[in-house]
Amino acid sequence: MSIIEVIKKRRSIRKFLKKDVPKDLVLKVLDAARWAPSSKNSQPWEFIIIRDEETKGKLAKLARYGWFIADAPVVIAVVTDPQKSYAHLIDGACAVQNLMLAAWELGLGTCWIGTMDREEAKKILGVPESLHLLTVIPLGYPEKIPIPPSRKALEDIVYYENYGRKNL
Amino acid sequence: MSIIEVIKKRRSIRKFLKKDVPKDLVLKVLDAARWAPSSKNSQPWEFIIIRDEETKGKLAKLARYGWFIADAPVVIAVVTDPQKSYAHLIDGACAVQNLMLAAWELGLGTCWIGTMDREEAKKILGVPESLHLLTVIPLGYPEKIPIPPSRKALEDIVYYENYGRKNL
Numbered sequence: 024m025s026i027i028e029v030i031k032k033r034r035s036i037r038k039f040l041k042k043d044v045p046k047d048l049v050l051k052v053l054d055a056a057r058w059a060p061s062s063k064n065s066q067p068w069e070f071i072i073i074r075d076e077e078t079k080g081k082l083a084k085l086a087r088y089g090w091f092i093a094d095a096p097v098v099i100a101v102v103t104d105p106q107k108s109y110a111h112l113i114d115g116a117c118a119v120q121n122l123m124l125a126a127w128e129l130g131l132g133t134c135w136i137g138t139m140d141r142e143e144a145k146k147i148l149g150v151p152e153s154l155h156l157l158t159v160i161p162l163g164y165p166e167k168i169p170i171p172p173s174r175k176a177l178e179d180i181v182y183y184e185n186y187g188r189k190n191l
Numbered sequence: 192m193s194i195i196e197v198i199k200k201r202r203s204i205r206k207f208l209k210k211d212v213p214k215d216l217v218l219k220v221l222d223a224a225r226w227a228p229s230s231k232n233s234q235p236w237e238f239i240i241i242r243d244e245e246t247k248g249k250l251a252k253l254a255r256y257g258w259f260i261a262d263a264p265v266v267i268a269v270v271t272d273p274q275k276s277y278a279h280l281i282d283g284a285c286a287v288q289n290l291m292l293a294a295w296e297l298g299l300g301t302c303w304i305g306t307m308d309r310e311e312a313k314k315i316l317g318v319p320e321s322l323h324l325l326t327v328i329p330l331g332y333p334e335k336i337p338i339p340p341s342r343k344a345l346e347d348i349v350y351y352e353n354y355g356r357k358n359l
Contacts, residue, residue, distance in 0.1 A: 026194045026296045030223045030289050053349055055198045057342055059288065062305050064340045071350045078352065102354065110305055113325075116284035117303075120227065121198050124292070128194045135285075137230050137278055149354040157281075172232045174225055181221055182239045184246065186270065186317040 029127050034171065036132025037091045039163030044097050048129055049162065053099070055125030061114035067107035068118050071100040071148055073159075081147050082159055086139040095161030100148055103155045115157040122160065132165035197295050202339065204300025205259045207331030212265050216297055217330065221267070223293030229282035235275035236286050239268040239316055241327075249315050250327055254307040263329030268316055271323045283325040290328065300333035 024032070053070050061067060073079060074097055082100075083093035092098055101119055103111035123133045141156045150156055182188050192200070221238050229235060241247060242265055250268075251261035260266055269287055271279035291301045309324045318324055350356050 024194070026192070026197045027219070027223050027293050029194045030293060031226050033226070033228075035228055050345060050349070051195065054345055055195050057345060057348060058199050058201070060201075060203055060291070060303055062303075066343050066348075069348045069350065069354075071352070071354055073352055075352050112280050113284040113303075113305075116281040117288040120285040120288035121292075123228070124289075125195050125198060135228055135230075135281075137281075149356075151354070154354075175234050177218060177222055177225060180225060180234075180237045181218070182237065184239070184241055184243050186237070186239055186319070186322075188317075 024128060026124070029124055033124060033127040034132070034169050035134040036163070036165045037134055038166040039095050039132065039161065040166055042096065042164050044131060044163055048131065049097055049099070051129060052122050052126045052131065052162065056118040056122040059114065059117035059121045061117070062108045062110040065108040065114065067104040067111040068115050069102045071102065073098040073100060078147060082144055085144050086136045086159065088138060089136040089159070091134075092136065092159060092161050095163045097162040099160045099162055101157040101160065102150055103157045105155055106153065111155060112157065119158060119160065126162060130164060131162055133160050133162050135160065192296060194292070197292050201292060201295040202300070202337050203302040204331070204333045205302055206334040207263050207300065207329065208334055210264065210332050212299060212331055216299065217265055217267075219297065220290050220294045220299065220330065224286040224290040227282065227285035227289045229285070230276045230278040233276040233282065235272040235279040236283050237270045239270065241266040241268060246315060250312055253312050254304050254327065256306060257304040257327070260304065260327060260329050263331045265330040267328045267330055269325040269328065270318055271325045273323055274321065279323060280325065287326060287328065294330060298332060299330055301328050301330050303328065
């Protein structure tokens with residue numbers, strides 16, 4: 024699959040098969056994450072691979088729309104360091120986008136979990152106070168591929184030379 | 192090229208050939224951007240395609256490490272809307288990562304410009320005050336491919352079950 028195909032076909036996955044994800048695949052996905060660009064090459068990211076059922080269950084309860092975390096074979100917590108990069112949210116997001124695309128190419132689904140009680144989750148995972156828990160990403164084989172959510176048309180979000188200018 | 196190859200081979204490009212980028216390629220790259228995931232599918236992003244030499248010159252002066260913007264055949268300004276998504280920086284970063292990867296597959300280089308006088312740049316581009324100028328991305332054919340900057344080893348940034356735990 025070309026990268027543009029992967030980008031277009033990737034879906035957020037919330038239901039996973041009860042099938043293990045081998046460690047080497049998880050590491051491949053994280054290897055892709057670390058090749059993201061970052062402000063001054065600061066690489067302000069770290070990852071925790073979580074398989075423990077109890078931990079996944081606790082995280083699921085802390086994530087507002089993330090009940091399905093508990094059922095994923097693997098959850099990856101992404102930690103960023105505000106001291107290493109003023110743009111740690113952006114750098115981290117680029118790394119996670121790499122992670123999600125690489126996962127899709129390997130037949131694995133993911134979903135960005137945004138809303139959660141981060142401070143509680145950090146305590147569960149032993150993340151130091153000074154670090155930011157960017158997201159926890161469930162990772163597993165999709166039970167099925169959902170239909171794509173709608174996207175705004177390209178012509179509605181692209182301007183030329185100046186904001187709002189729709190043609191040249 | 193597989194997506195993992197593209198992810199690993201992509202470099203930030205700061206020197207471009209004096210060769211035009213056809214409009215259909217620019218739109219392909221932006222089409223990839225709009226397929227990023229976003230908080231509640233808010234798609235809080237818009238793009239301005241800039242080719243005007245004067246505008247590029249002005250933007251280059253406002254970007255601390257972005258002198259080379261002026262020499263890129265195309266510059267893409269990425270605008271996000273904080274009202275549409277509380278996570279607009281993250282959503283926008285995922286879209287830009289798609290954009291940069293798709294560009295690389297098409298033989299095009301990019302570079303994330305982070306530090307700039309955003310308010311001045313918004314005035315030049317006619318971006319409403321309520322919106323955020325996430326970045327301006329130069330886009331063009333690379334003059335040469337730089338050697339990869341160093342990356343932290345995977346084993347130094349990956350933990351198991353708990354932060355800091357290096358083995359199972």
